[in-house]
Amino acid sequence: MKLYAALVLSIAISVGVRAAPTPSLVISFDDHLHAVAGDRIVEASLDGKPELAPGRIGKALKSGPDTGYVQYPTEGIISAAGGTVEMWVKAVDWKPEDEEFHVFFESRGEGALYLYKYYQGVRLLMLTCENVNGPYTSSAFSLDGWKTGEWHHIAGTWSAEGVLAYADGKPAAKLPAGGLLPLSLGKTFRIGDHPWHIARKTTSLIDEVRIYDRPLSSNHIAAHFQGNYDFTVPLQEDLTRLMHTLDPEKGEIQLRVTTGGADVEDARVHAWMAMVRSKEPLPNSAKGQPCTQGQIIQTFPLLSDKPGEYDLVAEVLLDGKRQFELRKGLTIPSMEWRGNRVGMHDKVLPPWTPLQMKGNTVACWGRTYDYTASALPVQIQSANAAVLSRPVSLDVDVAGQKVNWSKQSSRMVSSTATRAEMIGELEGQSGAQQIRVATKVVAEYDGMLLTELSCKGGDGLPIDRVSLEIPVNAGNALYRHRYAHSWEGPAGLVPDGDGVVDKSAFIPYVWLGDNDRGLFWFCESDEFWPNGDSGDAIEIVRNKGEIVMRFNLLSKGQKLPKDWKWTFGLQATPVKPVPKDWRKWRLDPGVNPTVRIIWPTPEDDSMKYYGYPEATKPDVFSQRIKQLQEQGMKTVPYVCLSFISAACPEWPFFQKQWALGGADTGSSDVARYGAPFAIASPVGKEYADFIVRKTKQFIDQYGIDGVYHDNTHPYSSTRLDAGCGYIRDGKLRPTYPIVGFRNLYRRMYAAVKSLPKETFTMAHMSGKVTIPILAYDDSYLDGEHFRGKVKDSYLDLITLDTFRAEFMGRQWGIMPYFNPEFDAEHAQQVEPTRGMMALLMIHDVSPWPISCNVSVVNEAFSALDKFGYVDAEFIPYFDATPPAITDMKDVYISAYKRDGRALLIVSNLSKEDRKGNITINANRLGVPGKKLITWPDELPLTAVGGQVTLDIPRLGYRMVVVE
Structure with missing residues (x-):
């Protein structure tokens, strides 16, 4: 043994090894909560009442919501430029699959570093962000197989290369996930088991915490897991x-x-x-x-x-x-794409109609915006209904007194088939103070209106309050859908109560609507919103007969910025007509498919880089496209506009201008390519020129029939080089480039629709319906945010009002598709998928039959096809006059009507079998209703007084044809 040790020492000296890395901080928790940094004691600050308990070695920190956490000073211990944190963790009473956050390490300033267990799935994440508002980059390690009561070693490193998570000495990947490091860290950092915003009672033990001022190698961390802290790593090629x-x-x-x-x-x-x-x-x-x-x-x-x-x-x-x-x-790479104008022709794209101006009224397909004698909308019409309960109003207080607007005006400056511009002014007085607010409105042919408010010299006035109110008739504001920093935004019925029923600090969009229409508001940042950080910056208010979107831009004690110019957007929905025969677009592997989404894989017949419009082997890929088209399918490859592979040759040259910050490295399909999938800035210099031209060339080269766009929603960024972010009080703050994404998607849509054939495009956007962007795709795909959560029934997770608010296409104007997310066990079973189809059919939503029982989906599709539902009229259960009614609990009835017949979908969404009567409204269906048969087996049913008795299985449905 001595001879072996001497030999190791000799080799170490010969290759330049120095002493093992020394931690900048060690917290053993053996006798107290204080830490050791070199030869000095670092005192802990307590958050709550953390306890000491028997640990892996000696004692450990017992931490959770019922105990507490400890904090230590950052200075001299943690550097934003690089480092390592490692510790031993024991789940006392929780499992990795529990939907809870467990945040073990948090260092947060302008940016942040976190080592934590994510609430969805079974993943340990090491995360970095330049700005706490995002975007975020994380390295994820699967904790599958971990059990309650076991001790495990976890670690995370950060450096200019990115972040890397470790569990039990193993790295999550060969290379770090490249991301932006924090601009700065806070004065303290926290160790413990914090729940963040998801309440829980569970606890962890934490022991032997070590922090280093440099990122350790994977060899170091593997050795530390084995208990060897004297391990040294020589200079070697495979680590350099x-x-x-x-x-x-x-x-x-x-x-x-x-x-x-x-x-x-x-x-x-x-x-x-x-x-x-x-x-x-x-x-x-x-x-x-x-x-x-x-x-x-x-x-x-x-x-x-x-x-x-x-x-x-x-x-x-x-x-x-x-x-x-x-x-x-x-x-x-070749730069021949620079300066191209593909998709930039100034024309009205199908299916929209030219913009029309009638006095001070802007008219587009299906909607009108009336500015008669006003600088702000007096009324907005959509889907044959007046949406506003009263005119949009700007409420301003000066020196404690409300400004009375004595005069409002607007006039048309220019108008074409695609675009119109109006300017206006509000003039008012409060006491002796006069105030003028100028307006500029740019309307586009798809019904999106961008409004700029400005107040010259406003920073010199004693303004106490500035609020914009958009009042919507209560009957047209049944639902709300708004942005959230989590995967899915709140959607569903507007909360009950009077007065303020929902509120938030600044978020970039809010929608209010009913089953057929709505009004979408958006704003790209809080740059001219002094009250943006307040919890009441945005309020949803219920008054008698109306629901109000109130935007509190300035409150007492705040000052209007110099040269104040606040811009917001409005877009009434639906934004375009959903084609009558939209149901003909069926995604493979559905029976009789008409669309094949071509997912990127590293195989020869796919894409060279993940989500990048270039084939690995052109001849092989071309043959694949040809074969699919010969089978009657439209070929729709996965081509992303909002992300780009870091392996593509353009990325090293334009990363500075194109990187929005953050990248996906943990998704299994991305990881197969071995390169990050980086978030791209739609307003980054020349990015749109490149990606649109590149994609159009890809389409033309192979005769492709459309494109699938992933991650179609706005990402925030502070990257000034990429055209995002702004500075307030010396600190970077994020922007959401919604208009930039919209312009990019419109340009791509124009390029696709220029093809001399029928095309199909799809946007995946789970949990975030950002309609100014989604308008420029044919269809939208929602539902991925249920991954790892759904088991037997989706109604264990959401309510029907949530489904109606977000997942139906009718009020948005886009073909609706649903992304099933059953795990392997439940995907094999019949009832979960049958219950999903019962839910989808009564809302006229089509599934992409993956991660589910395909045979169950195809059974429903076959029955629908037999009836000929593709171009049928849909009459939903929530219609003012429904097609049929029943007193059976959790049973809902919608209908498809065609050629003098109606197909009733009688869905039992409960987990119990139901038997009872349904009463058919033959007048609503427009059929005599004298003959009823089961479908698709066509067995006769007996109706008495317009009623028929049915047995309906749990999580299932029955089909009945009325003739």
């Missing part, structure tokens, strides 16, 4: 990384070599770096660069800007002796 960043505007490239956490003195390490043509050796002109904090960085001019293949080379030296060479390829 060669990375690069490009600045095409400056014509520069920066190479960076990181030693991967090797325990070697900086002064002993150097590297020679260069950019060369493919397979060429390192040139003699390369110069050695020193190592600082485990990194060697050199910036130099690009060898060439001509498209082609190049290599980045670094020769790493230790004590002046060559150790190994690192080499990676660099493709300089």
